[in-house]
Amino acid sequence: MTTRIPIPLIIVLTLMTTNCSSNSREFGKTPSGESVELYTLKNAKGAEAAISTYGGVVVSLKVPDRAGVLGDIVLGFDDFKGYLLPPPYFGALIGRYGNRIAHAKFTLDGVEYKLAKNDGDNTLHGGTRGFDKVIWKAKPGDGQSLELTYLSKDGEEGFPGNLSVTVVYSLTDNNELKIDYTATTDKNTVLNLTNHSYFNLAGQGEGDILAHQLTLNADRYTPVDKGLIPTGELRSVDGTPFDFRQPHAIGERIGSSDEQIVLGGGYDHNFILNRAGDVLSLAAKVTEAKSGRVLEVLTTEPAIQFYTGNFLDGTIHGKGGKVYGRRSAFCLETQHYPDSPNHPAFPSTELKPGATYHTTTVFRFSTGS
Ligand code: BGC
Numbered sequence: 623m624t625t626r627i628p629i630p631l632i633i634v635l636t637l638m639t640t641n642c643s644s645n646s647r648e649f650g651k652t653p654s655g656e657s658v659e660l661y662t663l664k665n666a667k668g669a670e671a672a673i674s675t676y677g678g679v680v681v682s683l684k685v686p687d688r689a690g691v692l693g694d695i696v697l698g699f700d701d702f703k704g705y706l707l708p709p710p711y712f713g714a715l716i717g718r719y720g721n722r723i724a725h726a727k728f729t730l731d732g733v734e735y736k737l738a739k740n741d742g743d744n745t746l747h748g749g750t751r752g753f754d755k756v757i758w759k760a761k762p763g764d765g766q767s768l769e770l771t772y773l774s775k776d777g778e779e780g781f782p783g784n785l786s787v788t789v790v791y792s793l794t795d796n797n798e799l800k801i802d803y804t805a806t807t808d809k810n811t812v813l814n815l816t817n818h819s820y821f822n823l824a825g826q827g828e829g830d831i832l833a834h835q836l837t838l839n840a841d842r843y844t845p846v847d848k849g850l851i852p853t854g855e856l857r858s859v860d861g862t863p864f865d866f867r868q869p870h871a872i873g874e875r876i877g878s879s880d881e882q883i884v885l886g887g888g889y890d891h892n893f894i895l896n897r898a899g900d901v902l903s904l905a906a907k908v909t910e911a912k913s914g915r916v917l918e919v920l921t922t923e924p925a926i927q928f929y930t931g932n933f934l935d936g937t938i939h940g941k942g943g944k945v946y947g948r949r950s951a952f953c954l955e956t957q958h959y960p961d962s963p964n965h966p967a968f969p970s971t972e973l974k975p976g977a978t979y980h981t982t983t984v985f986r987f988s989t990g991s
Pocket of ligand 1: 709710711721850890891927929933955
């Protein structure tokens with residue numbers, strides 16, 4: 623016996639299915655009229671990550687607390703227009719070169735390349751229009767992953783080579799946001815890709831992060847000058863406020879008179895990870911007592927920038943109208959050392975034609991007691 627389904631019902635059912643699988647919506651339009659999409663990834667446990675094609679921004683990331691209640695733990699904006707304002711780089715993909723390049727220039731193969739000075743005398747996060755401000759081409763996966771691609775043309779922001787970049791975000795059933803970065807070039811170039819999410823494990827806009835406990839798998843860090851450019855020294859963290867080899871509250875030593883803390887206005891430093899080769903290994907762990915949320919950061923990168931939102935000053939009102947005050951979030955940006963193109967002794971950030979750049983970073987969420 624065949625059951626006849628009335629045609630109007632078929633239409634409704636088709637629309638519903640289309641809607642479920644599409645998991646995207648228009649987030650807004652750029653000033654030049656380009657459409658920006660927002661993709662939502664969901665895993666089997668109900669965790670959610672919303673990612674924008676503008677800047678590859680992680681707009682929201684909802685993970686459970688110890689009672690199983692989902693909370694959005696990254697800073698950002700409800701309205702796309704927020705992302706067009708001068709950048710704190712909330713949630714964005716950063717390139718071509720994450721962090722600073724001194725005096726906005728570097729020399730490669732005997733040629734000097736000049737970049738934009740967008741941070742005093744230096745280049746920060748790729749220049750005036752870095753990867754955080756471009757529109758990425760999106761290819762959704764199975765509802766739990768999203769592939770973003772971008773072709774950065776030879777000479778863009780002053781960098782050599784046509785650079786073809788692919789970033790894949792995956793939200794695993796283990797409550798991990800995994801980011802895979804791949805790139806190839808047709809000319810020798812330098813690059814340092816990262817993601818600039820601002821985390822507050824108590825929930826975005828829920829006060830400062832000073833009581834969060836941090837562990838960093840780093841014996842050394844790169845001290846900076848007053849422009850936050852590494853001096854070249856690799857300094858031991860031993861006996862300093864930079865020693866997070868055992869868990870410490872982020873705020874415990876942030877007011878110290880240590881010269882480096884003063885220069886950074888808090889923590890804004892590159893930590894050199896203890897690791898054996900390029901394998902994915904644990905770089906950092908952060909716990910927040912009230913929510914019970916735990917974040918572990920694993921990476922194949924040699925270093926991590928720990929930044930405590932020192933430049934946030936309460937003027938930004940983010941999602942749900944929350945005021946983002948000083949130190950209301952922390953960033954753990956997996957990366958190569960800042961200003962590496964000007965420091966031959968640092969691990970190289972060069973990419974040559976024929977080679978493939980590939981790095982992986984995992985933000986793993988769980989809950990503890
Ligand atoms: C830098 C900070 C900077 C912030 C941008 C971080 O990666 O280390 O110095 O202010 O990005 O908002």
